[in-house]
Amino acid sequence: MRVEAYHFPQSLEQCLDILGRYNGGASVIAGGTDLMLALKEKKVALEALVDVTRIPEIQAIEFKGDSLIIGAGVTHGMVAGHDRIRNVFPALAEACLSVGSPQIRNMATLAGNVVSAQPAADSAIALIALGAKAEIVSPHGPRTELAEDLYAGVGKSRVDCRREILTRFIVPLPGPHSGNAFTRLAPREALALPIVNAAACIVLEDGSIKAARICIGPVAVHPFRPQQAENSLLGKPAADPAVLEEAALIASREAKPRDSLLRGSGKYRQVLVKDLVRRALEAAVNKATED
Amino acid sequence: MAAEQELNFILNGEPVTVRVRPDELLVDVLRKKLLLTGTKKGCGEGECGACTVLLDGKPVNSCLIPAMKAKGREVLTIEGLSKSGELHPIQEAFIEAGAVQCGFCTPGVILSAKALLDKTPAPSEEDIKTELSGHLCRCTGYVQFIDAVRRAAQKMGPK
Numbered sequence: 001m002r003v004e005a006y007h008f009p010q011s012l013e014q015c016l017d018i019l020g021r022y023n024g025g026a027s028v029i030a031g032g033t034d035l036m037l038a039l040k041e042k043k044v045a046l047e048a049l050v051d052v053t054r055i056p057e058i059q060a061i062e063f064k065g066d067s068l069i070i071g072a073g074v075t076h077g078m079v080a081g082h083d084r085i086r087n088v089f090p091a092l093a094e095a096c097l098s099v100g101s102p103q104i105r106n107m108a109t110l111a112g113n114v115v116s117a118q119p120a121a122d123s124a125i126a127l128i129a130l131g132a133k134a135e136i137v138s139p140h141g142p143r144t145e146l147a148e149d150l151y152a153g154v155g156k157s158r159v160d161c162r163r164e165i166l167t168r169f170i171v172p173l174p175g176p177h178s179g180n181a182f183t184r185l186a187p188r189e190a191l192a193l194p195i196v197n198a199a200a201c202i203v204l205e206d207g208s209i210k211a212a213r214i215c216i217g218p219v220a221v222h223p224f225r226p227q228q229a230e231n232s233l234l235g236k237p238a239a240d241p242a243v244l245e246e247a248a249l250i251a252s253r254e255a256k257p258r259d260s261l262l263r264g265s266g267k268y269r270q271v272l273v274k275d276l277v278r279r280a281l282e283a284a285v286n287k288a289t290e291d
Numbered sequence: 292m293a294a295e296q297e298l299n300f301i302l303n304g305e306p307v308t309v310r311v312r313p314d315e316l317l318v319d320v321l322r323k324k325l326l327l328t329g330t331k332k333g334c335g336e337g338e339c340g341a342c343t344v345l346l347d348g349k350p351v352n353s354c355l356i357p358a359m360k361a362k363g364r365e366v367l368t369i370e371g372l373s374k375s376g377e378l379h380p381i382q383e384a385f386i387e388a389g390a391v392q393c394g395f396c397t398p399g400v401i402l403s404a405k406a407l408l409d410k411t412p413a414p415s416e417e418d419i420k421t422e423l424s425g426h427l428c429r430c431t432g433y434v435q436f437i438d439a440v441r442r443a444a445q446k447m448g449p450k
Contacts, residue, residue, distance in 0.1 A: 005294065107351050
């Protein structure tokens, strides 16, 4: 099958309409950095490409009320260079900055990174730790889901990009005494997939931990939240290093990194999970304490 | 034969119209249809940076994006950098610093350097390393790139 048409819909309605006309034969394209490779390698066959990067209503980064809104056309470069995001959500800014290279970050979108559904995707790891929700429009109407609930397997999203559009992320703004951080180890600092990455988001109350979210990749078929580790932190004093160390140890036991020719042995990566989770927790607690 | 679509964009300051397949990559349209072979195709997977061009002033891998994405936008390739036969100051700086050897990565690196200097006229070493991190060069060892970008910044900066 050859791609027969390239469309630039001007509204979400028009976009759904075009996808509907192809009845599963066309796909949404955002940055295209994953999709064009998949097309070239004949991993997907499509009749048409429907580009969502010129639909005006989904191109912006916006702080609105108690949320940060990130439209489907927003690139990693836009987020990494956004001063207020760097200040409020350092985990997200850092994660975006670690994706690919400047050239890739100028094209690749956060929505694409989540819909591509790779368990190591840096910006997805940060979004999930921050409790981001995704808004999706489909022929059956709009729906809102937690970003972490959109995974159906490695490379398989519950967002059907042949019929639906992930239009925007809604990231809740952190309240007082909260902090977030991202950590990552890769063979080099650019154009390298992570051996392990982790993001943490912490809320403190009177010096003890009131809420904690952690997300780790790639240690499962989807971005992984070690919920026992998160729960172990609740009500504990944030200033006690043993508390964070213990949570990191629990996280490393919950995570089940596989042996990987690309990324290293499972045992090695399990140790890395512990170290990177601890560092992310420490950095998040430090920021929450300054806050 | 797949349908071709008309594509209009600004290439090196001049409007162009070309017919392209919907999934035809920007690098192939530049090289094969517009015969601008200064843009190199290296890995074809966004890893090496040889195909870098500026899209609305920002570096992108032209091997990863469909040409249709250029519709109505501005593309700058290495051919658009020199003016009336005179090399651009960044090109001069690359020659002076010995930052060119085999030359395959050079067009892309120079365009990334231009994007950097356009937004950051006096970049730090860290700025230069970050902006050039999407390029592989097997000849220079990269040290000369940093020198070249610094020289270019001096040439282009306030006298």
